[in-house]
Amino acid sequence: MGLKPLALFVKHDGSSARAAVTCQYKCGNQCSHEVPNSSGGEYFRDIARAALSRRGVLRGTGMAVVAVGAGSLLAACSDDSSTATGGGSSTAGNGTAPAGTGFDAVPPNTDDALTVPAGYEQSVVIRWGDPVLEGAPAFDFDNQTPQAQEMQFGYNNDFAGLLPVEGRPNTFLLVVSHEYSTEPLMFRGYDAENPSLEQFQIALAAHGLSVVQVKGEPGSGRLTPEFGPQNRRITANTEFLVTGPAAGSAFLKTTADPTGTKVVGTLNNCSGGVTPWGTVLSGEENFNQYFGNTDSVTDPAAADRLKRYGFEGGASERLWERFDPRFDIAREPNEVHRFGYVVEVNPWDASSVPVKHTSLGRFKHEAATIYITDDGTVVAYSGDDEKFDYMYKFVSSRKKMDGNGQAAMRHNMTLLDAGTLYVAKFTGTAGDEIDGSGTLPSDGKFDGTGEWIPLLKTGEDGTGESFVDGMSAEEVAVFTRQAGDEVGATKMDRPEDFEPNPKTGKVYVALTNNNKRGTDGNPAADEMNPRNTNKNGQVLELDDDHAGTTFTWNLLLVCGDPQEADTYYGGFDKDAVSPISCPDNVAFDVHGNLWVSTDGNALGANDGLFSVVLDGDRRGETKQFLSVPVGAETCGPIVTEDRVLVSVQHPGELDDATIESPGSHWPGGGDSQPRPAVVAAWNPRGTIGA
Ligand code: FEO
Ligand code: CA
Ligand code: CA
Numbered sequence: 001m002g003l004k005p006l007a008l009f010v011k012h013d014g015s016s017a018r019a020a021v022t023c024q025y026k027c028g029n030q031c032s033h034e035v036p037n038s039s040g041g042e043y044f045r046d047i048a049r050a051a052l053s054r055r056g057v058l059r060g061t062g063m064a065v066v067a068v069g070a071g072s073l074l075a076a077c078s079d080d081s082s083t084a085t086g087g088g089s090s091t092a093g094n095g096t097a098p099a100g101t102g103f104d105a106v107p108p109n110t111d112d113a114l115t116v117p118a119g120y121e122q123s124v125v126i127r128w129g130d131p132v133l134e135g136a137p138a139f140d141f142d143n144q145t146p147q148a149q150e151m152q153f154g155y156n157n158d159f160a161g162l163l164p165v166e167g168r169p170n171t172f173l174l175v176v177s178h179e180y181s182t183e184p185l186m187f188r189g190y191d192a193e194n195p196s197l198e199q200f201q202i203a204l205a206a207h208g209l210s211v212v213q214v215k216g217e218p219g220s221g222r223l224t225p226e227f228g229p230q231n232r233r234i235t236a237n238t239e240f241l242v243t244g245p246a247a248g249s250a251f252l253k254t255t256a257d258p259t260g261t262k263v264v265g266t267l268n269n270c271s272g273g274v275t276p277w278g279t280v281l282s283g284e285e286n287f288n289q290y291f292g293n294t295d296s297v298t299d300p301a302a303a304d305r306l307k308r309y310g311f312e313g314g315a316s317e318r319l320w321e322r323f324d325p326r327f328d329i330a331r332e333p334n335e336v337h338r339f340g341y342v343v344e345v346n347p348w349d350a351s352s353v354p355v356k357h358t359s360l361g362r363f364k365h366e367a368a369t370i371y372i373t374d375d376g377t378v379v380a381y382s383g384d385d386e387k388f389d390y391m392y393k394f395v396s397s398r399k400k401m402d403g404n405g406q407a408a409m410r411h412n413m414t415l416l417d418a419g420t421l422y423v424a425k426f427t428g429t430a431g432d433e434i435d436g437s438g439t440l441p442s443d444g445k446f447d448g449t450g451e452w453i454p455l456l457k458t459g460e461d462g463t464g465e466s467f468v469d470g471m472s473a474e475e476v477a478v479f480t481r482q483a484g485d486e487v488g489a490t491k492m493d494r495p496e497d498f499e500p501n502p503k504t505g506k507v508y509v510a511l512t513n514n515n516k517r518g519t520d521g522n523p524a525a526d527e528m529n530p531r532n533t534n535k536n537g538q539v540l541e542l543d544d545d546h547a548g549t550t551f552t553w554n555l556l557l558v559c560g561d562p563q564e565a566d567t568y569y570g571g572f573d574k575d576a577v578s579p580i581s582c583p584d585n586v587a588f589d590v591h592g593n594l595w596v597s598t599d600g601n602a603l604g605a606n607d608g609l610f611s612v613v614l615d616g617d618r619r620g621e622t623k624q625f626l627s628v629p630v631g632a633e634t635c636g637p638i639v640t641e642d643r644v645l646v647s648v649q650h651p652g653e654l655d656d657a658t659i660e661s662p663g664s665h666w667p668g669g670g671d672s673q674p675r676p677a678v679v680a681a682w683n684p685r686g687t688i689g690a
Contacts (some may be wrong), residue, residue: 011183017174017582018600019631019655021474025182026288026650028158028310030386035516036310037388039485068482087552098618100689101611105578105623108605112162112630112664114306114648116681123222124667125214125645127176127677130430132210134227141673146201154178155186157647159272159367160636161280162214163347166404170216171471173230174223175348176281176429176636176678177269181206183318185652185674188659193319206391208266209282210429211347213574219644221682232350235633240343243417244358245464245478246455251337256326256399263338263356264326270385271367271497271585271635276405277412280345283365284356285385286310291682292321296330306344308481309364311336319535337478342368342382342549344413357416359458360394360478367585371500371507371546375399377514378415380545381507383495388523389422389481389512390489391498395454395547397460412625418460423489425554428527436518436525436532438566444567450542453487454549455480488549493517493529493537496599497585505594507542508556510583512599529552535602536560536567536581539594556594556620557612559583570612570620578609578624579603589639589688595625597634597646609646610690626681629666629674631657636678641687643680651676 023029029305040431053075087208097103102326104119118123129139129152130268136151181203184190188201205644213228240263245253270285294311297303305310311329315321321328326335340362346352363384369471371379376399382392396419401408426447428434430441454467456476464473476483495512498689501509518532519522528540539557560567561579562574569577584599604632608627613619625644628634632652634648651675664674683690 017602017604019653021182021184021655021657022633022650022653026180027286028317030286030310031515033312034308034524034587035387037386037485037491038482040488049111055469072516078122083619084244091359097689098587098591098593098613098616098621100593101570101613101621101623102689103594103623103625105626106608108603108624109627110604110606111632112629112666114629114666114679115627117625119683119685120681121221122679123484124438124683125223125514125678126153126212126225126682127667127675128153128157128206129675130225131227132212132225132233134231136588139522144186144202144498146198146205146591149202149205150235150237152232152233153210153212154208154235155181156649158270158635158649158676159282160638160645160647160678161272161274161582162638162640162645163278165213165275165455170218172214172216172223173228174210174212174214174225174678175347176210176212177272177282177347178207178209179268179270179649181318182650182653186658189597190679197321197323200318204265207234207269207270207281208235208238209345210234211247211345211350211566215250218579218640220684221680222345223643223645223680229349229548230350232347233349234345234354236267238266239353240266240356241353242338242356242358244360244462245458245473246358246362247462248335249474251334251480253473254332254334254338255328260340265344266354266356267615270344270365273367275370275374275412277400277409277415278346278348279409280347281368281370281380282343282345283382284343285364285366288336289317290320291327291329291336292316292319293328294489297333301636302333304618305479305482306336308479308485308601309336309340311629337362340364341454342416344416346409346413348409351683355413357358357455359419359421359464361421361456361476361483362393362478363389363392363480365654366496369498369500371505372400373547375611377547378419381498382628383492383498384481384559385494385496385512385515386492388491389495390484391492391495392421392480393424393510394421395419417462418592420454420458420551421456421476422454423487424450425488426450426490426526426528430527434525434527434530436530440568441527445554445559446530447552448527449474450490450551450553452549452551453489455483455487478523480597489524491523493534496583499588499594501584501588501594504590504614505546507544508586508594509540509542510581510586510596511538511540512584513537513602528555530555530558531566539583539586539596556614556624557583570614572618572622577622578610580622581622582607584633585637587637587639590641591689593689595637595639597637599633599635606630607632609637609644611633611677629664630654631663631674632666637689643682644688645680647676647677649676
């Protein structure tokens with residue numbers, strides 16, 4: 001039996017479900033701005049693949065442009081961690097359910113609660129303000145200080161990684177990113193025209209990442225934070241080492257760092273990935289929003305470069321440029337070139353210096369996720385989350401070293417510093433059949449082929465070689481979007497998280513939405529992005545020659561209301577699926593099922609986490625496992641046999657929400673302020689989905 005049809009909350013005004021306040025603080029109002037990519041894009045459709053393989057072939061084509069000790073419990077964290085049984089039970093879906101998906105689907109809802117399947121339990125692991133470092137004060141909403149925030153869990157948790165501690169059963173390092181601050185909901189009486197120095201300093205400390213030791217317990221998925229030796233806060237004040245072709249380049253030199261190799265801070269850390277060598281990668285995403293006075297730049301080339309990354313106007317939203325010249329483009333024009341990278345953190349050594357890998361390019365990295373080929377070659381996939389931007393991969397020239405000693409870690413942390421960066425170019429098979437309506441082509445699926453076009457090779461000594469005509473290696477590393485423009489990369493509908501399936505090696509990519517597709521002056525639908533004014537997004541399946549340069553592809557899901565003709569659920573009966581909209585993060589369980597979390601559900605219900613069957617005659621069967629509270633986004637999913645972890649970002653972030661009248665009281669309940677938090681859910685009767 002499949003699922004029964006599920007009730008929908010369909011909004012008919014065509015608007016995005018994301019609140020304006022989220023657009024403002026999360027991504028710097030990306031949606032309301034002009035699309036940064038005005039490049040020619042598909043000019044190169046007719047150029048033979050072979051001709052694109054080396055630098056210089058584009059000349060004359062007419063292209064105009066261009067380990068762990070004992071810890072004590074964090075008492076403050078256990079006071080109101082809300083254990084409750086699940087509320088949802090709309091469907092059957094068990095019995096013959098594919099392995100790992102035998103749970104009752106949670107119905108779409110608008111509750112101010114985290115809802116899990118009937119019979120499941122849940123518990124908050126850690127919340128904004130909970131102590132991470134020993135000596136941190138208990139969270140006090142009305143008396144927050146920069147010093148406290150530097151030692152406490154940051155704001156707006158996004159990525160979550162769970163790394164088992166060897167030799168200590170049920171002990172893990174939880175590594176979480178803190179994407180952005182939402183000042184009006186953090187500070188009572190916040191005046192956006194006149195923020196205080198202290199508010200600025202708290203916001204800096206609320207960004208970055210947290211490393212927290214957590215302890216499990218037998219027969220339960222609950223995780224409890226501990227003070228372990230690896231516990232650490234990385235913030236917008238932490239020093240990073242720059243590696244790769246842009247390290248030491250003129251583009252990265254500032255008054256504070258004339259070497260161009262040492263950057264203070266990381267910003268807008270969105271999703272990420274745990275590497276097979278035990279580190280964590282994190283994507284610096286909408287970094288442009290933190291810098292003020294773009295309009296002071298008069299050099300046309302510099303202005304174009306800023307525009308391509310979404311920089312514009314005078315004052316920044318948060319006005320950080322008032323407090324520190326590094327955020328003022330008029331005073332430190334190169335600081336902007338020091339953000340927008342994949343950062344790597346060794347969570348096992350709290351004194352280690354984290355790295356920014358410029359060999360993976362600079363763009364609005366959603367994340368970076370790793371696939372290792374049979375010979376130990378590392379492939380890192382990364383999407384540039386902006387409408388009409390690109391998909392990238394990096395293929396290492398070095399091989400992963402086995403073992404987990406210090407020598408292996410030292411070597412493996414250089415894997416992303418030598419190799420080749422590529423950008424994706426897609427071809428469809430349906431030709432004129434794509435009309436922007438989302439109607440399936442006559443061959444029954446959206447599919448085709450593709451190639452990876454080389455942009456930049458980083459050699460053993462860290463120096464770069466450009467494959468892009470007219471651009472130096474340093475320019476490709478720092479202005480990677482323009483490099484993608486030059487080679488005619490394919491403009492996608494907000495490419496976010498990638499994840500390789502550990503069972504099959506196929507790679508899955510969430511494309512969240514693109515309401516500008518097919519609108520005036522913007523590219524029309526194509527087979528990879530088959531709907532104009534795409535509000536609901538799609539999930540792409542790549543069969544990639546990982547270390548090679550070709551792939552085949554198809555759309556697994558074309559998301560949205562299953563009752564609408566423009567949606568596709570892998571060929572599964574659309575009357576028997578949970579409606580899914582705006583896919584963002586992807587993960588795998590041990591059975592090889594795909595799990596997808598959503599950001600901005602355009603169908604009117606809260607965001608959630610969904611399982612998707614990939615193989616057999618139930619391919620495309622999509623079931624909602626949980627929903628998050630009002631105003632929140634579901635991030636960082638981790639699905640193991642013992643538990644599901646999600647990062648609940650921006651609960652209660654609604655346009656009419658204030659501190660006096662909160663949009664949510666989750667997770668504390670009562671009249672409490674909402675607090676972003678990481679939650680564990682588990683099946684007390686067995687494994688997840690059993
Ligand atoms: Fe921070 Fe692309 O989501
Ligand atoms: Ca995301
Ligand atoms: Ca997102």
